[in-house]
Amino acid sequence: MSPMMKNSFPALCLFGVLTVLQYPSTLCDCRMPPSIAHGSHKDVSPFLSFKTEVQYKCDSGYVLVGNAKITCSHSQWSSPAPQCKALCLKPQINKGKLSVNKDQYVEAEDVTVQCSPGYGVTGLQTITCSENRTWYPEVPKCKWKVPEGCDQVLAGRNLMQCLPNPQDVKMALELYKLSLEIKQLEYI
Template identity: 70%
Template structure:
């Protein structure tokens, strides 16, 4: 050991070894926290400190759940090691929405798909963010539900009962008018 170190830290020199570099077991006798899936850890302890500090980070596409930094004090970790959970993007559902509206979800979050009035869920109504960062089962669709008795609409008054939006009624009447004109032209030839 250099003379300069012995003069700077005289009380800490024991048999020529600087004991400051080793934390006393009474203060810092923690086992190294576990390695976590989809993440990494690094020791961020201050030099010449009697505490051990470990910081965790997650890989891209994962979210840290728990404390990012944990400290060993009095032979115990301040909290358990965190976890890295998969992220799922908000699914786009045409003519519907989700029971919980967020930009991203974390496994194993579960949401319900709710369709707009006049539409019905085709597929599973309940979906879960999986460990792969995808929705399971597959994201359902909201499809227009044809009310009973509306499969073959022949008159305008019945058409008004089957369609809820005025613009849909107008478009359907135009198609109906066009179909009548085509039918009349076919009879003339």
């Protein structure tokens, strides 16, 4: 051994002992803690501990699913890393409701849209909270459906919404009724 090595060996040995005393978790042979999408982790190992402890947290708009803290001992993690799942806000559906009524839904959760009587779903009835915090497919709408054979009622309803006073509505309905009677006479 060279004289320079002999002089530096005690310093290296002392540095190694100090490192182990200061960071005993370096003795744990676990690889880097697993990273997670939409979240982060930090080392929360106690001082002079021979275990590595990692604490996970999620970004805003995501919720932690699994153990928030995992520990490494004997070269193994105590459990898999948790996941950060997206949160979707409750969709607003005019003239309809959801099969599960909550303020927020977790990623991959399905809900079914149910329309009020007389209204039908336009679009797919079942939607899913997706990873990017939106509903997939697009949130459907509830639209009034005209019962079969009620076209005249629909036309009369639209007419009533356009006219300013009841007398005009009455006159328009009388004219509409007269036009329907004329159409029937043409078929005879």
